[in-house]
Amino acid sequence: MAALDLRAELDSLLLQLLGDLEELEGKRAVLNARVEEGWLSLAKARYAMGTKSVGPLQYASHMEPQVCLQASEAQEGLRKFKVVRSGVHAPEEVGPREAALRRRKGPTKTPELQSSEAPRDPLNWFGILVPHSLRQAQASFWDGLQLAADIASLQNRIDWGRSQLRGLQEKLKQLEPGAA
């Protein structure tokens, strides 16, 4: 009876593992596509700005991450990763929301203060007015980071499932030594 329960548990774990592997393959294909889109956009930006204008020479000497990873442990050994973005600047919204006329020389805005608190956008390393292709590259790689976190979670789940599977197989061998 215990062996039957173990076998049922093994089967369910195996099915879950196969499902995770299939999901991993799908997410990998999407990540690879996003990264390739990013390279193409970078190449277009390089064409527009110059060959040496998009590369390590433009990296800032001081960088702060805009993107961080939150790792949570659902069960022992099973981790889940989530990408969190910090210091996103909301663009100034000017539009029909304002009932009155906007003063041309209104109170001084303080975006500079905000930018000193929040991490600087890496787009600014490449200049003030960057081509649209560079923004597209940033968006592609940003999507890639989200997918990377999902893939890392899946890989971790697969590893965890593998170790659980081995444990159950060992228990089954002890219960049914003749069956092995």
Place this chain on the structure above:
Amino acid sequence: MAQAYSHGGRVAVHAHVQECGSENCACLKGGVGPTGSRTAEAGFQWLLVLSGELCPAAGMAGRGKLIAVIGDEDTVTGFLLGGIGELNKNRHPNFLVVEKDTTINEIEDTFRSLGSVPGSVAEANPSQHDPPLWDEIDSWQFLNRDDIGIILINQYIAEMVRHALDAHQHSIPAVLEIPSKEHPYDAAKDSILRRARGMFTAEDLR
């Protein structure tokens, strides 16, 4: 949640142990109760701020982990555009641009310690640039850094240091192999998928 107290000219920062998560910090004063659980007092980690310089772990309190990248120029530039880069005078960078003249030893050292990046603090301090001993744990070793959650690495670079990747069995940092422009992704070479393929034998499936 962090609370700051001034204490004899030094500022002691309380940070909850779950937020800081850095147990390798030399500044920590922590304690574990007899049952293994943290007591109310011992559950707080003391992060000492000396001479105005923050303990690296203090900066990470409540901020989460980093994503590191080892790859060619386009891959690293792209992911840095995505906002993962960290570089300041106190920390080692979390990225390495692999060029034609980058040696395998450098890549392997970086996989274990980001201090091999040209122009980094390690180069300014040659003693720190010496390859660490196998049983030596430096606070800035890549795999041993507790502030890195994921390492992204081009697959063709991963092939050069496959033995180091296969030896890495921990869940964190997670290692993700990604394609490069000249080398498309090959699932047969991925460490994780190779391990998964070896899960089942003919006997197991009877």
